[in-house]
Every structure is written in structure tokens, then in C-alpha cells.
Amino acid sequence: MPEPAELARRLAEANRLLEARARALDLAERRLADARADTRTLAATNEKLNSTLTAARESLVTLREHLDALASPPNSFGHVVGVAAEGVDIATGGRLLRCAVSPELPSDTLVVGARVLLNEALLVVGMVEDLPAGETARVAEVLADGRLLVTAASGEELVLLPSATLDVAALRPGATLRTDRRALLALDVVPRSEVADLTLEEVPDVTYADIGGLGAQIEQIRDAVELPFRHRDLFAEFGLRPPRGVLLYGPPGCGKTMIAKAVANSAGSHFLNIKGPELLDKYVGETERQLRAIFARAKQHATSGRPVIVFFDEMDALFRTRGSGVSSDVESTVVPQLLSEIDGVEALANVIVIGATNREDLIDPAILRAGRLDVKIRLDRPDRVAAAQILDRYLTDRTPLNPGGADAAEFRRSLVEAVVDRLYERSDANRFIEVTYAGGDREVLHVADFVSGAMLAGIVGRAKKAAIKEVIQGGARGVRLDHVLAACTAEIVENGELPNTTNPDDWARVCGRKGERIVFLRTLTGSRAIEP
Structure with missing residues (x-):
């Protein structure tokens, strides 16, 4: 049995060792915490380095692509004119070539008329949009096999292949096409003012x-x-x-x-x-x-x-x-x-x-x-009977009339007769133009000599408009006799202002006055005289 002093010494030694171990453990924990902090710092630094390296790599790739693009020869354009199992037929620069197609390019997009890119090895490497410009030609005939016979601006006739996007069935002779003459292709229709x-x-x-x-x-x-x-x-x-x-x-x-x-x-x-x-x-x-x-x-x-x-x-x-x-x-x-x-x-x-x-x-x-x-x-100018028939077509039984108590049908006939009498009466009031012929003879032409179907339609139209204006102003509804007579006067005056040509004989021919040449005419409804 050890002595109490020995036991105390041993106890003190154990306590010292325990404290030493506790201090060592605390130091280890601090070192572990420092190591973990250093690890996190190193990981963040490593992430930054990785991002920097990735960005640098992308920059290098982009620079390499730019360098390759600057150093590579230019691509050429062409049009597909045919598709075969061995490749596609391409028209480029006035030459017809059979070219291979890049595996990255879908073959179903290559149709006749498509515009493609060719690399320096004449490999089809891409598709591009067609230019909206080119030479034009007119369709002369659509041949039985679908080819197009066209006429160029110079008058030269060409036989062209239609592009896949061109609706050949809808083409008519005379249609304008945009073409590529060197490729012998008709590309599309140019909208313009056509016969239609x-x-x-x-x-x-x-x-x-x-x-x-x-x-x-x-x-x-x-x-x-x-x-x-x-x-x-x-x-x-x-x-x-x-x-x-x-x-x-x-x-x-x-x-x-x-x-x-x-x-x-x-x-x-x-x-x-x-x-x-x-x-x-x-x-x-x-x-x-x-x-x-x-x-x-x-x-x-x-x-x-x-x-x-x-x-x-x-x-x-x-x-x-x-x-x-x-x-x-x-x-x-x-x-x-x-x-x-x-x-x-x-x-x-x-x-x-x-x-x-x-x-x-x-x-x-x-x-x-x-x-x-x-x-x-x-087709001569209407006489009295014909004028009445024409007026019947415009002054119909459906036209609202204001007969003032008289029979509507009888009133309508009286309106027609009033117009005919006003226009065809050969009186001083209806003197229209005095003409002088090359032989020196003179003749006075009356309104009746210049009546036309259009003039009669204009008279009825004026009368109807006057009746409408009267209804708008609160007056009675329907065409009256004074509407018709006022319309006759207005139409005569308006037509009297029209003979203003400097060539009386040309005016006479247009108006249907044939015979001896007219050298001078004077309007009797105004103050103007027309000389050659």
C-alpha cells in the first residue's frame, strides 16, 4: 500500500498530465480550425483559378477561330440546280459542278434553286438566304416538262429550270420572273402591273x-x-x-x-x-x-x-x-x-x-x-323618240315623284315630254354653236344636235339631287316639273362651256359632225369664239 505522500505525488502527476493533454487537445483543435479555414481559403482560390483558366481557354478558342477565319480562304456562293445520289449539282461563277455535302448539313434542305455556301474544297457547307435581286425575264411559254421558255430584256429567248419554290402551274405567259441567267434558273415571280x-x-x-x-x-x-x-x-x-x-x-x-x-x-x-x-x-x-x-x-x-x-x-x-x-x-x-x-x-x-x-x-x-x-x-345621237326611251330608263316608276294630285304614271310621262321638248325645240333659246365651214358657209347648231344618252342621264341625276336637297331642307318629297326644267337649263349651260379646243375641226369630229371642214366656231351660250 503506497504511502499517502506517494499517492499525492502520483495524483499531482496525473493532474499535470491531464492538463498537458487538455492543452494539447485545445492546441490541436485550434490547429484543426486553422487548417479548415486555410482549406476553405484554398478552395475559393482554386475556384477563382479554375474560372480564370476557363475564361482564358474560351478566349484562346475565340482568338483561334478568329485567326482561322482570317487565314481561311473566302467561301463562294452557288445555286443548287440538281440533286443526285453522289452529291448535288451546283452552278457557281458560270460553272456547273457536282459537289459533296458536309455531313453537318441536312440533305433534305438542298432543293433546286437553294442558295448555298462552298468552301475552298468546293464542299457544300451551309445554306444562305437568296438575294432579292437579279435579272428579269418574261414567261413566253411553260413547256410540258415544267421548264420555262422566257424572253430576256434583250429579246433573247432562254430555257430555264424553275426553282422548287416557284409555282409553275400558276404561271401565265407574260409573267415577270427574277432569274439567274448563269445558273439557268427561274427563282421567283416579280410582282408588277400585269395584264390582269x-x-x-x-x-x-x-x-x-x-x-x-x-x-x-x-x-x-x-x-x-x-x-x-x-x-x-x-x-x-x-x-x-x-x-x-x-x-x-x-x-x-x-x-x-x-x-x-x-x-x-x-x-x-x-x-x-x-x-x-x-x-x-x-x-x-x-x-x-x-x-x-x-x-x-x-x-x-x-x-x-x-x-x-x-x-x-x-x-x-x-x-x-x-x-x-x-x-x-x-x-x-x-x-x-x-x-x-x-x-x-x-x-x-x-x-x-x-x-x-x-x-x-x-x-x-x-x-x-x-x-x-x-x-x-x-351609234348616233338620240332623236326625240330615242331620248324619251332613254329618259324612261332613268326616270322609272320607282322614282319618287311629286305629281301634286295628278296620276303618277301620267305625271312621269309629262316630265319626259317636258325634257324632250326643252332639249329638241329649235328656238333662239336653244341656239348652241355657230360654225363656219371652209367654204365660208355658216350654220347654227342647236342643243338638239348635241344631246346624248349621258346628257339625258345627267339631267335626271340633277333633278333627283335637287329633290333630295329639298327633302333635307324640310320640303315636299319627290321630283317636280321645275326640278326637271332647272336641270335641263343647268346641263345645257354646263355643256356650252365645254367647246374650248383650239382646233374646231377636231372638236367637230369628236362630236360626230362629219362633212366639210370647220374652220371657226362661236359658242352662242357665252361670249367665247374658237378659231383655228
Whole structure:
């Protein structure tokens, strides 16, 4: 048994060792905490180094790409003109090459007409958008296999391949295409003012019942236009060829255009209303091209069996006498183009040409000869009976009238008679123009010499407007006699202000006054006199 002193010493030694161990443990824990802090610091530093290295690597890659781009040769452009199992046919720089395609490029995107990039090894490496520019050409014909026969601006004819995005079925002769001549490709359609903008193809809503005072002329044109189409078998049996054309001529405002529309309506035909002056173009050959396109469209419609009417309004604007020196001599090529379309080698079946003019003396005689415009119908100014018939078309039983207790039908007839009497009375009040002929004779023309269907329609329109204004102001409803007479006076005065041309003879021809040349005219409704 150790002595108490020994035990105390041992206890003290144990306590000392325990304290030493505690201090060592505390030191170790502090060192461990410091190590952990250092580890966290090193980890953050390492993360920053990694980010810096990544950014540096990306910068190096970008710089290398830029360097490679600067050092690489330029890529070339081309158009796909064919696709084969071995590759694609590319037109580039005027050459036709069969090139391989990069594996990274989807092969289904390579179609005819696509614009591609070629590297220095002539490998197709990319697709690019097409340029919205290029040469233009006009479609002359769509061939049976889908190729296009076109005419370039120089007049040269080319056969081009259509691009995959081009709707060949919708193409018509005369359409403008954007092309790549060196690749022999037609890329797309260039929108522009085409023949479709110059024609009206729907059937008009004008009927013969809407036309008054032209019964004889209507019968003539129905015999010329409708009979051959309604009775083809009889014409074939008698060996009679239908007329190819009709000329409607006469003073302005006398119903030429209305008759042409009524013919189209009655026959149930296609009606191509050609805006004649708009066909004129400053480029040589453009007017002729549009004429060809018009007749090509007419022949296309005629294949359905329905008649096609090609109506040229103001025909003298396009087909003047060749060599007259009156115009810019454009008619020297336009007139032969029309003649070749009317009676050329190709048959013009189911198509009839109707022309309207108030200057038939300016139209080339070759157009007017028999076999071309076979039927010539003059539409004169209406007489008293015809004027009454025309007024009946505008002053109908549906027009609100103010008869003042009288019978409405009788009152309407009295209004018509009042207008006719006012216009056709050859009195001093109706003196219109005094003309002097080249021989020295003078003649006074009255209002009755210048009445037209348009003038009669204008009188009724003025009377109706006066009645409407009176209703708006709180007056009685309906057209009265004083409305009609006031409208007659206003229409006469307004038309009396119109003869202001410096060439009296030209004015006389436009108005339908044929015969001896007029050298001087004086308006009697005003103070002006017109001299040559």
C-alpha cells in the first residue's frame, strides 16, 4: 500500500498530465480550425483559378477561330440546280459542278434553286438566304416538262429550270420572273402591273333592258355576236364564218360601252375590258407583249366553250393609222400585232373583238377591213323618240315623284315630254354653236344636235339631287316639273362651256359632225369664239 505522500505525488502527476493533454487537445483543435479555414481559403482560390483558366481557354478558342477565319480562304456562293445520289449539282461563277455535302448539313434542305455556301474544297457547307435581286425575264411559254421558255430584256429567248419554290402551274405567259441567267434558273415571280390589272374579267350586270333608244343597233350587234354562238350548227351547215370583230363608233356618251357590256351579259361570256391607254408603255415591245398576253388569256378562256369578248374602249388611242405622224409612231408595231392576233395563222375560235371609238377616222384602215372588224355599227345621237326611251330608263316608276294630285304614271310621262321638248325645240333659246365651214358657209347648231344618252342621264341625276336637297331642307318629297326644267337649263349651260379646243375641226369630229371642214366656231351660250 503506497504511502499517502506517494499517492499525492502520483495524483499531482496525473493532474499535470491531464492538463498537458487538455492543452494539447485545445492546441490541436485550434490547429484543426486553422487548417479548415486555410482549406476553405484554398478552395475559393482554386475556384477563382479554375474560372480564370476557363475564361482564358474560351478566349484562346475565340482568338483561334478568329485567326482561322482570317487565314481561311473566302467561301463562294452557288445555286443548287440538281440533286443526285453522289452529291448535288451546283452552278457557281458560270460553272456547273457536282459537289459533296458536309455531313453537318441536312440533305433534305438542298432543293433546286437553294442558295448555298462552298468552301475552298468546293464542299457544300451551309445554306444562305437568296438575294432579292437579279435579272428579269418574261414567261413566253411553260413547256410540258415544267421548264420555262422566257424572253430576256434583250429579246433573247432562254430555257430555264424553275426553282422548287416557284409555282409553275400558276404561271401565265407574260409573267415577270427574277432569274439567274448563269445558273439557268427561274427563282421567283416579280410582282408588277400585269395584264390582269388592265382587264376586267367578270360578266357585267348591264342588260339590253337598261339601254334605251338603240333598238336597231342592239339588233345588229346581237346578230353579229350572239347568233354565231347560239346557233353554231346552222352557221356550220351554211358554211358561214362568225364575225371576228365589231366596231362601235359615234359621238361620245351615246352608249357604246353599255352595248358591249350588255352583249357580254346576254351571251354569258367572259368579258375582257381592256383599258386601252394603259397598255401604252414607254419600253419598246412592251405594249405588243401585253396584247399577246391578252389574246393568250382569251384563247385560254375560249377552250371552255363559252364565248370570250375582248373589248377595247377608246380604240383610237392604241391603233391609229400608221405613218400619219399624229402620234409617236408606236402604232407601227402595235397595229400589226393586233392584226396578227385577229386573223393570224392561229385560229381565234370563240373569241370576238369589240372596239369602241368616237374617232373612227384615226383607226388604221387595215383593222377596219372586212375579215377583221367585219361589223361596223354607228351609234348616233338620240332623236326625240330615242331620248324619251332613254329618259324612261332613268326616270322609272320607282322614282319618287311629286305629281301634286295628278296620276303618277301620267305625271312621269309629262316630265319626259317636258325634257324632250326643252332639249329638241329649235328656238333662239336653244341656239348652241355657230360654225363656219371652209367654204365660208355658216350654220347654227342647236342643243338638239348635241344631246346624248349621258346628257339625258345627267339631267335626271340633277333633278333627283335637287329633290333630295329639298327633302333635307324640310320640303315636299319627290321630283317636280321645275326640278326637271332647272336641270335641263343647268346641263345645257354646263355643256356650252365645254367647246374650248383650239382646233374646231377636231372638236367637230369628236362630236360626230362629219362633212366639210370647220374652220371657226362661236359658242352662242357665252361670249367665247374658237378659231383655228
